Amino acid sequence: MAAVVPVANWLWILVFVIVILIGNGESKYIKYNTTSGIVEGKLNVHLVPHTHDDVGWLKTVDQYYVGSNNSIQGACVQNVLDSLVPALLKDKNRKFIYVEQAFFQRWWRDQSEEVQSTVRKFVSSGQLELINGGWCMHDEATAHYIDMIDQTTLGHRYIKEQFNVTPRIGWQIDPFGHSSVQAYLLGAEVGFDSFFFGRIDYQDRAKRKDDKTLEVIWRGSKSLGSSSQIFAGAFPENYEPPSNTNFYYEVNDDIDSAIVQDNPNLFDYNVPLRVNQFVAAAIAQANITRTNHILWTMGTDFKYQYAESWFRQLDKFIHYVNQDGRVNALYSTPSIYTDAKYATNERWPLKEDDDYFPYADRVNAYWTGYFTSRPATKGYVRFLSGYYLAARQLEFFKGRNKEGPTTESLADALAIAQHHDGLTGTEKQHVADDYAKRLSIGYAESEKVVAASLASLTDLASKTDSKTMFQQCPLLNVSYCPPSEADLSEGKDLVIVVYNPLGWKREDVVKIPVTNENLVVRDFSGKEIQSQLIPVLNNSLSLRNFHVEAYLGKSTSVSPSYWLAFSATVPPLGFSTYVVSSDKQSASISKRRIAYKSDTSQNYTVSVGPGKLKLIYSGNEGKLTKYVNSRSKVEESIEQSYSYYPGDDGSVDLQASGAYIFRPNGTKLIKREGQVPLTLFQGPVLDEVHQRINPWIYQITRVYNGKEHAEIEFTVGPIPIEDGIGKEIVTKFTSSVKSNKQFFTDSNGRDFIERIRDDRKYWNLEVNQPVAGNYYPINLGIYLKDNNTEISVLVDRAVAGSSIVDGELELMLHRRLLRDDGRGVAEALNETVCVRDECLGLIIQGKYYLRVDPIGEGAKWRRSFGQEIYSPFLLAFSQQDGDKWRNSHVPTFSLVDSSYALPDNVAIITLEELENGGVLLRLAHLYEIGEDKDLSVTASVELKRLFVNKKINKIEETSLSANQQRAEMERKRLVWKVEGSTEEPKVSRGGPVDPTKLVVELAPMEIRTFIINF
């Protein structure tokens, strides 16, 4: 034998020996070494096993949970969680994250004590980490920030109660674009250390991969700056395992990823090949990532239904890859990954005053359609969101009733609806119906809470058990309100309790449908107040009758003849009572002037508005021409028009317009049809201009005495599709404002963000969709300005909007489309409403509000009135003898000291009695820094005067989601380093609350959360 064996031969011998050693024996148990932690100096591949469980999409939330309706999608969350327990027990190094509490809580309540105790150990050891932790993974474009806070709080408080932990990580991997409010408010302000997501614009992503800026420090708020920044990571692809080689191991799925075959007795042994593929994928990702830590999302939608099928392969990868030694693979979670990133001391690029909207996943595919999709769902959610806020206040006033009814089912339904396939409108029709059903059940229960509370508050003086049965009118928007339509000629009066959920005294017009003509309205002192009758026209009546039958399943017997309008003045967080009676003496009718004008064919102008604001119309054309405010001296030429975008049918490049995607194929002006350009009703309370644009667009413009904005109520639909073309309906305001490509849209109803047409702040946009690519989500409003003037439009629900031409603002009000857009929902967005066998295309009625101000003065209206849109008066009705009622009941109430009100720049966004008797209070400063010369300043709220008849025994400031003390959250906060900057600009925040003085300070845009014990 030769003494020296060449190296190559040695290797051969080694392989031979190994093959003999293993191959000749029986295959035997291999203990995979999964103990690896982070290894310094190596590339660390953080394997994060996860499942993404949509709280409703192709199936309903319950169908997903129990695994029914599997012909639509084989998905069962119960399987995921059930199979997770033995899989985690098998190896304590295995880890998993779980996100959606709506599912987790369904499962948790069904588990035995043994399983619960095992799962508690998983959580405390970090094997199972509950992250994000809201009820669902909410949408970030069309959700209102108050709803986002509420649904996150719901989940976080359960997690705290059951496991005594606070989620550390934001995990918004699937929503279609990402908002500033998510980053700073639902990220930093809930105490998250980082925030991860999958969907950003394809052009943006390409650039960020190039210059290694997928991971940034995101400062979402101008006002709160570095004090609420967060480490934000966009994934290099989606939220699935890396795709260049497959690492995908769902049981029975038809995606054919090679498993790690490490049994040499069997064919297809592939360990070296799979290790090489793993290392190659890791190095590819490392090349676009800063530091030597990369994260792999090991899972996707509804995966881990048999968790072992994934973990078995991951065990092997970790074992063999680490044996190989080129990179280090480990079981990890986003928390471990975040801590590893933080420990590197790296400086990170900054993303400031900007968000990740709009999102396109490829050329011509802007996901901006869903900003408006299913406008009725969006409207219903917003209406109930405001109602839920008011209902919780009233529940608190009366005291929570443990036996029920409570506001909990509405909380649950609203939370589920915030899902990114919920109010986005990107779910299948039967799932949209399921959300609506849950909301309706939640409303019905909350309606009882509200009625009982108002009964107990008004009945205080009678010292009897509250017996008043208050009725409410959720279909008031279609002029249906049985209590107000009742015949009042028989000596019964209509008592209306008007509740104001805002912290300010407020005056607003109440409008109710009535059948009698001779009516008089009195305030709680018995004094007659001014009122006005406006006829209910035939088109409203047919709309009313159709929808009452569709939604309530009954036909209406009486029809109202008039709207009765009067101005109500209501104290903060309180109510006033008004009594409507029939009035035999016709003397007072003169106070309720009904004026009516029709068109003439002559040239003339019409001036509309009983107060300082006049809208000028060209009467013969029936067209708005001018907005004149005699107080602010604003005089602006304004025109309004309707047009539609024909939805692309996908015949060119397979990209149709659909539920997610807005893909217009041209634009068409909608011309006015018919003989009567406009119909006018004028009176002392308000003026109304009725315009029938065509057989399926009708609008009423209202100008109220004492208000300086115009309210426009539109009725759009059924959108005609007989020509085989889907249509997306917009309204446009055209002005002479030189906006120079600039406009502003809000982030989830809160901070306004500057938008520049055809431009992005952090990358050079290649424009391929000049309309769809300039669309942004609007929850509060949109405005534009030049050196003299600003024009603002506020909305009553989430809609899409833009400024496609200088001086012009547009809103997309309704969409009806005939093709699926290829993103999974596999249905065309073609909503209908049916009565018996007759189905009509969905009709949308909604409102938007227009105001023009001198430059610098618009914010006050946008903020204060924006809050009034969100929290309208809540009306409750009862038929009583008016005089008797006044003598035996409390006519007016306020929580607040009679000489006190919240400052103009502060709103109460939560007042809620918790199950344990504590009271959750959230106060929000409504203004950004620099937004208003008087109101963008620190505000103070005196809690002693806010809760005038209650004594505060204990007050504790918490994180935004009320699951930990604020001070503790601040102590734990990671202090990230930002590229290029040495000194951070100073940020102002309110100071600690002195427990004896009980004054809360709020700096601009600050929201402070407290748990109070009385």
Ligand SMILES: [Zn+2]
């Ligand atoms: Zn999803």
